[in-house]
Amino acid sequence: MENKILQKLVQLQNDYRQQGKRFSFQRFLFKELKEKEVKLPHITGISGLRGSGKTVLLLQLLNALPQSFYISLDTVEEADLFVLAQELVKRYRISTLLLDEVHYLPRWALYLKQIYDILKLKLFFTSSVSLDILTTREDLSRRVRVLTLPILSFREYLALTEQKTVSKLNLAQALEVSEADPELEGYFWDYLNFPLPSQIQNKTPQLITNIIERILVKDLTSEKALNLSDQVLLKQILKFLSQIPGGDISVSQLAQNFKVSKYKMGQLLELLERAFLINRIWPVGRNVLKEPKILLNLPFRIYLSEKEVSEVMGILKEDFLVSQLKGLGIRLKYLKTKRGRKTPDFYLKWQGKEYVIEVGGKSKGRNQFKGIEVKNKVLALYPFSSQKSAVPLYVLGMLY
Numbered sequence: 046m047e048n049k050i051l052q053k054l055v056q057l058q059n060d061y062r063q064q065g066k067r068f069s070f071q072r073f074l075f076k077e078l079k080e081k082e083v084k085l086p087h088i089t090g091i092s093g094l095r096g097s098g099k100t101v102l103l104l105q106l107l108n109a110l111p112q113s114f115y116i117s118l119d120t121v122e123e124a125d126l127f128v129l130a131q132e133l134v135k136r137y138r139i140s141t142l143l144l145d146e147v148h149y150l151p152r153w154a155l156y157l158k159q160i161y162d163i164l165k166l167k168l169f170f171t172s173s174v175s176l177d178i179l180t181t182r183e184d185l186s187r188r189v190r191v192l193t194l195p196i197l198s199f200r201e202y203l204a205l206t207e208q209k210t211v212s213k214l215n216l217a218q219a220l221e222v223s224e225a226d227p228e229l230e231g232y233f234w235d236y237l238n239f240p241l242p243s244q245i246q247n248k249t250p251q252l253i254t255n256i257i258e259r260i261l262v263k264d265l266t267s268e269k270a271l272n273l274s275d276q277v278l279l280k281q282i283l284k285f286l287s288q289i290p291g292g293d294i295s296v297s298q299l300a301q302n303f304k305v306s307k308y309k310m311g312q313l314l315e316l317l318e319r320a321f322l323i324n325r326i327w328p329v330g331r332n333v334l335k336e337p338k339i340l341l342n343l344p345f346r347i348y349l350s351e352k353e354v355s356e357v358m359g360i361l362k363e364d365f366l367v368s369q370l371k372g373l374g375i376r377l378k379y380l381k382t383k384r385g386r387k388t389p390d391f392y393l394k395w396q397g398k399e400y401v402i403e404v405g406g407k408s409k410g411r412n413q414f415k416g417i418e419v420k421n422k423v424l425a426l427y428p429f430s431s432q433k434s435a436v437p438l439y440v441l442g443m444l445y
Contacts, residue, residue: 195372199442
């Protein structure tokens with residue numbers, strides 16, 4: 046069986062290379078992987094939301110890295126990956142193996158370990174589910190570096206759709222921008238609607254429906270063996286969360302609404318986060334109830350919520366902020382009032398400094414910071430209005 050699969054894969058390589066050449070736009074990770082490839086561990090994982098460009102990234106690497114070979118693992122689920130890799134080395138002298146959607150393959154961790162230890166191949170793999178390498182039975186933690194490919198940054202979106210080159214900023218630089226560029230701010234609403242590379246050619250709501258369906262029915266099911274009732278429940282929870290202003294609902298309330306235990310609800314939320322559909326933000330402090338603030342990744346709220354844009358715009362801005370910073374690995378937390386209520390304020394530490402960021406619109410003012418002792422307080426506004434410590438919200442989309 047492996048021999049027939051191998052023949053088919055070899056025949057497909059030229060098609061895969063041609064597909065890679067059709068995509069001239071390169072995500073920010075491509076340059077890092079190509080230029081720093083020698084310094085990276087032999088196994089590099091790339092996880093991210095379905096539609097964020099992981100497959101295209103591998104196909105571009107296929108053209109950039111000599112003696113490389115691409116395999117889409119949802120087409121070889123029954124094969125012995127080690128045997129395939131062994132034959133590729135023997136017959137075609139490959140040195141790099143590019144594996145797409147590794148979570149589809151049973152025993153994927155064992156195969157990676159065998160290929161790394163015995164064949165000494167460099168491996169790049171993708172997954173639409175966040176994989177916890179540390180929990181696998183095989184000891185991969187020292188061998189694997191997992192990177193995240195987030196949704197497009199606003200900066201990437203401008204380059205891809207408008208051919209506009211905007212300089213990348215680090216966080217400190219972004220939080221010091223005191224004026225908005227009206228032209229750039231004018232593109233921001235379109236970006237919030239279409240932050241996935243896959244949407245650029247297909248801007249229909251059906252694409253988002255298909256992405257959610259594929260995640261719940263195939264991606265998460267291959268990882269967790271979900272039954273049909275769990276798939277339906279996850280879809281209902283995601284829809285329900287899209288209606289909640291401020292992400293302000295407790296796990297206990299969610300559990301009661303859907304008639305499941307709090308433990309079960311926690312597991313379901315973890316699955317949605319591992320599939321990059323939601324982001325859970327935890328509170329600052331030790332002596333506070335560890336209740337997450339639950340936000341959606343872009344662009345799902347726009348397509349799932351049945352409310353008017355004006356009703357969800359406030360929380361949509363928070364979705365954006367979290368998606369951009371979390372995509373870079375910057376850990377955000379939220380603040381609580383003295384009575385324990387969640388606030389719109391986000392707290393983070395970056396390069397030894399503490400920041401509190403308040404997201405809002407023109408009417409937002411510094412009175413929101415009353416009682417907050419952190420020195421660096423920033424208003425991130427859309428639409429922008431010039432005032433003390435205010436930055437245009439869109440500049441936080443210039444970080445990658």
